Amino acid sequence: MFVDLAIGMVVYTATSYCTGHSFNLLFFIIGLKFAFFPDLDFVPFILLRRRYNLASHHFIHFPLVLPTLGAAFWFFVTGGWYFPAMFFFGTMGHLIHDSFSHGGIRWLWPFSNEHYTFAGWRVAKAVRRKEIIERLTASASHRSAIDEFLMRWEHPTAGSIAFLLTALAFLIIFISS
Numbered sequence: 001m002f003v004d005l006a007i008g009m010v011v012y013t014a015t016s017y018c019t020g021h022s023f024n025l026l027f028f029i030i031g032l033k034f035a036f037f038p039d040l041d042f043v044p045f046i047l048l049r050r051r052y053n054l055a056s057h058h059f060i061h062f063p064l065v066l067p068t069l070g071a072a073f074w075f076f077v078t079g080g081w082y083f084p085a086m087f088f089f090g091t092m093g094h095l096i097h098d099s100f101s102h103g104g105i106r107w108l109w110p111f112s113n114e115h116y117t118f119a120g121w122r123v124a125k126a127v128r129r130k131e132i133i134e135r136l137t138a139s140a141s142h143r144s145a146i147d148e149f150l151m152r153w154e155h156p157t158a159g160s161i162a163f164l165l166t167a168l169a170f171l172i173i174f175i176s177s
């Protein structure tokens with residue numbers, strides 16, 4: 001959450017600076033939303049999890065597909081590079097961040113269903129994923145929608161707060177320049 005917020009701020013600031021845009025509150029909010037966009041799949045997950053016995057909401061967490069298709073959509077709609085670039089880097093930043101979880105994400109989908117996780121600079125197959133999904137599926141009926149959300153809540157760490165404050169500093173410098 002804090003990391004995605006910081007990613008949204010950095011991507012908005014960097015893209016606006018590089019393309020000569022000055023601060024615009026609406027565009028800023030859109031830029032932040034892009035960094036959270038992949039988690040929109042949490043909505044169908046919450047609605048359908050009981051019916052289909054789902055344990056993961058990663059239905060659109062596909063780095064080869066989502067950032068490029070979304071960027072192409074925004075290019076088609078706006079005819080410029082500003083929103084496509086913000087969408088591409090915002091969603092890609094989110095997916096890279098998610099890759100540090102033990103469950104990993106499907107980096108090569110649609111070519112492979114394998115989940116990959118990042119450990120420092122290493123990329124590894126998410127070997128613990130099967131075990132995690134089995135545990136989550138077994139206990140799914142005991143969890144409410146709020147439990148599902150709280151379970152995924154990332155507690156702020158010194159690192160994520162420092163990242164957020166740095167992103168905020170860049171944003172303030174950008175707005176006041």
Ligand SMILES: [Zn+2]
Pocket residue numbers: 038039061094098
């Ligand atoms: Zn996510």
